[in-house]
Amino acid sequence: xxxxxxxxxxxxxxxxxAVAAPLPRxxxxxxxxxxxxxxxxxxxxxxxxxxxxxxxxxxAASAVASGDLAFKMVAYxxxxxxxxxxxxxxxxYRVLIPLPVFAAVYPDHKRRLPRSESPGLQVLRLLGGIVGxxxxxxxxNALSRAALIRSSFALNHAVMLLTFALAIESISxxxxxxxxxxxxxxxxxxxxxxxxxxxxxxxxxxxxxxxxWFYRNVFQATGGRRTPARSxxxxxxxxxxxxxxxxxxxxxRLTGYQLAFFAIQGPAALxxxxxxxxxxxxxxxxxxxxxxxxxxxIAVTSVLFFDGVGKIFPFIYASPSPLP
Numbered sequence: 184x185x186x187x188x189x190x191x192x193x194x195x196x197x198x199x200x201a202v203a204a205p206l207p208r209x210x211x212x213x214x215x216x217x218x219x220x221x222x223x224x225x226x227x228x229x230x231x232x233x234x235x236x237x238x239x240x241x242x243a244a245s246a247v248a249s250g251d252l253a254f255k256m257v258a259y260x261x262x263x264x265x266x267x268x269x270x271x272x273x274x275x276y277r278v279l280i281p282l283p284v285f286a287a288v289y290p291d292h293k294r295r296l297p298r299s300e301s302p303g304l305q306v307l308r309l310l311g312g313i314v315g316x317x318x319x320x321x322x323x324n325a326l327s328r329a330a331l332i333r334s335s336f337a338l339n340h341a342v343m344l345l346t347f348a349l350a351i352e353s354i355s356x357x358x359x360x361x362x363x364x365x366x367x368x369x370x371x372x373x374x375x376x377x378x379x380x381x382x383x384x385x386x387x388x389x390x391x392x393x394x395x396w397f398y399r400n401v402f403q404a405t406g407g408r409r410t411p412a413r414s415x416x417x418x419x420x421x422x423x424x425x426x427x428x429x430x431x432x433x434x435x436r437l438t439g440y441q442l443a444f445f446a447i448q449g450p451a452a453l454x455x456x457x458x459x460x461x462x463x464x465x466x467x468x469x470x471x472x473x474x475x476x477x478x479x480x481i482a483v484t485s486v487l488f489f490d491g492v493g494k495i496f497p498f499i500y501a502s503p504s505p506l507p
Contacts, residue, residue, distance in 0.1 A: 186241055189234045193245040197230040201252045201279055203355070205272060208263065221260060228253050228428065236435045243495045245435040250429055254287035254396050257280060261400060283362045283369045285392040288399055294368040302303045305360040319350035327501035339502040343489070344482055347453025348377050379474040381455035382448060385481055397422060412453055419449035430491035440506065444487035451480060 184190070200223050207219035223474075244372040255278050323346040326332055332339050355373035362369045369477040372390055379385035386394060424443030431437045462473040486506065493500045 186238055189238060190245060193230045193233045194248045195229045196233060197245070197249045198279070199254055200227045200230070201256055202276065204256055205275055209272070212493045217260075217263065218313060224253050224256050224260075227256065229432070230433075231429075231432045233321075234450075239434055239495055246429040246433050247462050248281070249339075250425070251281060251287060252279065253287060254285075254393070254400075258288055258396060258400055261404070281363060282394075282476075283367050285372060285390065286369075286398045287392065291313065296363065296366050296368045300363060302364055305364045308356045308360030308409050309364070310357075310360075312353040312355070312360065315353025316357070319346040319353065320344050320348075322497060327425045327498070333501045336500075336502045336505055339500055340486060340489070341482070343499050344485065352376075377478070378474075379479055379481075380470060381458040382451040383455035385477060386448065415452060416449040419445045419452070426488075426491075430494075433496045434491060435492070438488045438490065440487040444484055447484050447487075 204220050204223035204227075208216045210216060212218075227249050230249050231242045234242045234245055236242070244350055259275050259278060323343060326342050327339070332342060344350065351373050352371075352375070355371040359371045361368060370391075374388045374391060376385055376388040379388055400423050402414045405414045405417050407414055420442075423442040426441040426445060427437070427439065430441050434498075452474045458473040458476060461469045464467070465472065486504070489499070490504055491507050
């Protein structure tokens with residue numbers, strides 16, 4: 184079987200499992216039926232393992248699809264009582280549709296635009312995003328040939344972060360244009376994360392749709408505003424475990440770096456209040472200081488996160504990583 188065939192097999196299997204998952208619960212209203220439905224979640228997450236381990240990129244692509252499905256399944260299964268009050272099964276299946284991207288919160292937030300928009304702006308967003316991502320990748324490839332970049336991991340990492348920021352912001356705008364052309368009332372997945380003045384603000388701006396899922400299904404589910412510190416730390420812990428598992432599936436290596444990265448973010452997010460006060464009361468200097476500290480912290484700790492990304496996309500680093 185060729186590479187595309189393996190990828191299609193893994194994604195199709197994940198979707199078939201997701202489609203079948205509610206059926207045991209519908210047939211049996213007891214705990215056995217609920218347990219059987221929940222068992223489909225780890226099965227969906229494990230579907231990338233159907234792809235041969237040598238195909239790291241394909242496993243990563245399949246892991247994204249499986250993770251998206253698993254998020255939607257968890258958000259839905261936590262609300263079985265809503266289903267029992269008359270929410271029809273087709274609503275669940277509509278949630279599984281992968282557009283808008285990472286719209287994983289249930290009840291379904293795939294809001295339709297109240298009126299048709301002129302497609303011109305959305306086409307420009309789509310094309311501009313494609314151009315921006317292309318420029319980012321091309322720039323990184325060109326700079327990676329420089330001897331200075333190849334000899335310094337710190338400089339290589341800084342250049343990679345700058346081009347990565349351009350790439351993900353561009354992809355976010357392109358997806359926004361595509362989604363709004365399809366009639367969905369959405370906002371960008373990445374909302375100018377580089378402007379963040381605290382770690383907490385960074386994670387609100389970075390992939391806000393997944394942030395929304397963790398807020399509703401982990402933070403609020405574990406106490407929320409009643410126990411904010413515990414719930415926030417648990418949200419980052421669950422995110423770290425999820426990322427660790429997905430990167431391990433993709434790369435066939437369990438390093439602990441993803442878990443460590445997200446575990447570090449939790450205490451930093453709890454300390455964001457001080458930076459917020461500095462930014463509010465410290466004038467221009469305070470804003471610059473808070474922004475600088477935040478960006479420096481994310482840049483340094485992200486070495487852990489990008490260790491896994493570099494194994495999936497080897498071209499992002501031209502110099503060897505200091506991590507073992």
